[in-house]
Amino acid sequence: MTETASTITAGQGVGESARRPDAVLKVTGEFAYASDLWLDGMVWGVTLRSPHPSAWIRSIDVGPALKIDGVLTVLTHEDVPGVKFFGLDRRDQPVLAIDQVRYQGEPVALVAADHPETARRAAAAIVVDYEVREAVTDPREARDVVRHQPVRRGETFEAEVVVTGEYEVGMQDQAFLGPESGLAVPTEDGGVDLYIATQWLHVDRDQLAPCLGLPHDKVRLTLSGVGGAFGAREDLSMQVHACMLALRLNRPVKIVYGREESFFGHVHRHPALMRYEHGATRDGRLVYVKADILLDGGAYCSSSPAVVGNAASLGVGPYEVPNVRVDATGVYTNNPPCGAMRGFGAVQACYAYESQMDRLAEACGLSPVEIRVRNAVAQGSRLITGQLIDAPAPLAGMLRDLESMPLPEGPPATDLRALPGGVSQTTHSEAVRRGVGYGVGIKNICFSEGFDDYSTARVRAELVGGEPHVTVHTAAAEVGQGLVTLQAQIARTELGVADVTVATADTAVGSAGSSSASRQSYVTGGAVRAACQAVRERFEGLPAREALERSGPIEETREYRHRPTYPMDPVTGQGDSHTQLALCVHRAVVDVDVELGLVKVVELAAVQDVGRVLNPQALEGQIHGGSAQGLGLALMEEIQVRDGLVLNPSFTDYLIPTILDMPPMQTKILENPDPAAPYGLRGAGEPPTLSSTPAIAAAVRAATGLRLTRVPIRPEDIALFTNGEVSDDKRT
Incomplete structure (x- = not known):
């Protein structure tokens, strides 16, 4: 029913490109994802969702659905056995809509049937009487605030050079390939076993148990194969619905979303409206920054408070700024709920402050x-929150390294594959112009603002067939990032044992927190290392085989916590809110057909400081993947929402980069160890997503001469030339 434990025998440790145990299975299509789960006697669950972004529910008639052959049960909010609300930060989201719906796609009822098509037909037969009401869809008109976080520093807000700008970031989807799916199995003790694709097993359980009216020990979760996450699996989707149906029927229930339902079934990246003002001396030294950042959180809270905190604390980027006035605000609307997505909060702000740095460069003639x-932070600098950067932060050198990388050759004249539009032959190079742009990003690593962030690892060493064998057991979710591989590498390094099994993650061991915030290598890696060291101490200096022959199996469990963080002051925004900070810088080279508005990213170059490379190949993949998602946000990815309605819930209309869109990459990896982190490592997965977007946008601006203050940049934003002229209001 679930992914088998992963046994690795390659004998490769920390610092080597150890082979992923799931690599061959995924390439050949044999890997078991959560959507492949199967159990004899199981039935299928389907969710009925609201077609309206805002409406009162006057009545629900489930009778027509129950009359369909093969339908086993239909549930509404009246059937929730326990607490009717859940949520990551605030318990504000109903298990099933009670008296109203607040966004298009909100779950209203559940159906279980002996076939998925029967269940879908039955869901469509349910009659819901809605009284549609006006939806609040413009965040500027919203009255309900999730969080407002100011940052105040200094008192000087006058300068010789001042540039202002208003910027917008659209709603981006995580666009993972494996849709939400899972299998709930009722157990003899009255509880439920849930096999699920998720990012956070224990917090899923902690939300599920009260809703199901069960004690925590009767709700057991096991990680199934995860087809990508990027933040969208932090929140509950079908978990509680599958469990409710399974407990009602006393039968296994499987729920698998289709692609369209997936767009409605998970949170998205917060769209943002931002206004910035930068003041500097004539030689380009920053004097002050003012910023207003408005984030649309959609219908429910999710992780919006943390997103607002990141946007506020990192809102001016990795620059020395003595005077700051930042206001970051998240609001409720009747748009789709927004929450975690790779680099959350920091991504939106990065696009705006980097666009401003380019405008300031032009104004200062630099x-x-x-x-x-000239404005780069370094070790010993302070963030705008007053937090000291006490680990290496060689930003100026990283920028110089990036600048010195060779540029690709000029625009090709004949190869259609390398031109905007590709082999469709829409472009023949007559109106193609090249642009180069730069972007810098700073991202917090691990959870922030006083969150009790830790991970637990259990390590067991024993003789199997006369040879030492190690089993590592954590609840850390492998979501494609290579965590299973890394846990085995750490065990081999610490114990000198080649044969390591990483057990399937589940709630039978202590929490490992979420696979997000680029934190798992840090905290779960730290926990595995600590548990291995405890086992090694019991070897008493003997080789593993000899020690285990004497003592028998040795098992140790350890928790690992990083140094404490503290909430930002609600008035001044001051405080040591972050654990670790990571930097990445990008250069983008683009070719743009300025008549048709088509863009080809010719090359991306990146320099990133990772503290210590634990797995070179996996690290390279993280940088490429993060850069690809940044490219998507820059040029193509946006959930189109009009009056609260999603217009493009499919991969036909929601465009994501393919291998043909992703250019060759030059990378330079720096290793400046963080003395506070295990192995000196620095979380690496999110920073490339920040800096790639503004670098690409800057390159398009350089090619076109247009301001382009919104991402994603659309063809119609570019194709505004008339007889070679640019309208004045669009000129840089």
Whole structure:
């Protein structure tokens, strides 16, 4: 029913490109994802969702559905056995809509049937009487605030050079390939076993148990194969619905979303409206920054408070700024709920402050690199929150390294594959112009603002067939990032044993927190290392085989916590809110057909400081993957929402980069160890997503001469030339 434990025998440790145990299975299509789960006697669950973004529910008639052959049960909010609300930060989201719906796609009723098509027909037969009401869809008109976080520093807000700008970031989807899915199995003790694709087993359980009216020990979760996550699996989707149906029927129930339902079944990246003002001396030294950042959280809270905190604390980027006035605000609307997505909060702000740095460079007569070098933070600098950067932060050198990388050759004249539009032959290079742009990003690693962030690992060493064998057991979710591989590498390194099994993650061991915030290598890696060291101490200096022959199996469990963090002051925004900070810088080269508005990213180059490389190949994949998601946000990815309605819930209309869109990459990896982190590592998965978007946008601006203050940049934003002229209101 679930992914088998992963046994690795390659003998490769920390610092090597150890082979992923799931690699061959995924390439050949044999890997078992959660959507492949199967159990004899199981039935299928389907969710009925609201077609309206805002409405009162006057009545629900389930009778027509129950009359369909093969339908076993239909549930509404009246059938929730326990607490009727759940949520990551606030318990504000109903298990099933009670008296109203607040967004298109909100779950209203559940159906279980002996076939998925029967269940879908039955769901469509349910009659819901809605009284539609006006939806609040413009965040500027919203009255309900999730969180407002100011940051105040200094008192000087006048300067010789001042640039202002208003910027917008659209709603991006995580667009993972494996849709939400899972299998709930009722147990003899009255509880339920849930096999699920998730990012956070224990917090799923902690939300599920009260809703099901069960004690925590009767709700057991096991991780199934996860087809990508990027933040969208932090929140509950079908978990509680499958469990409710299974407990009602006393039969296994499987729920698998289709692609369209997946767009409605998970949170998205917060769209943002931002206004910035930068003041500097004539030689480009920052004097002050003012910023207003408005984030649309949609219908429910999810992780919006943390997103607002990140946007506020990192809202001016990795630059020395003595005077700051930042206001970050998240609001409720009747748009789809928004929550975690790779780099959350920091991504939106990064696009705006980097666009501003380019405008400031132009106003001061400096290059994009020089303006950033002159204001770059370093070890010993302070964030705008007052937090000391006490680990290496060689930003100026990273920018110089990036600038020195060779540029690709000029625009090709004949190869259609390398031109905007590709082999569709829409472009023949007559109106193609090249642009180069730079972007810098700073991202917090691990959870922030006083969250009790830790992980637990259990390590067992024993003789199997006369040879030492180690089993590592954590609840850390492998979501494609290579965590299973890394846990085995750490065990081999610490114990000197080649044969390591990483057990399937479940709630039978202590929490490992979420696979998000680029934190698992740090905290779960730290926990596995600590447990292995405890086992090694019991070897008493003997080789593993000899020690285990004497003592028999040795098992140790350890928790690992990083140094404490603290909430930001609600008035001034000051405080040591972050555990660790990571930097990445990008250069983008693009070719743009300025008549048709088509863009081809010719090359991306990146320099990133990772503290210590634990797995070179996996690290390279993280940088490429994060850069690809940044490219998507820059040029193509946006959930189109009009009056609260999603217009493009499919991969036909929601465009994501393919291998043909992703250019070759030059990368330079720096290793400046963080003395506070295990192995000196620095979380690496999210920073490339930040800096790639503004770098690409800057390159398009350089090619077109247009301001382009919104991402994603659409063809119609570019194709505004008339006889070679640019309208004045669009000129840079």
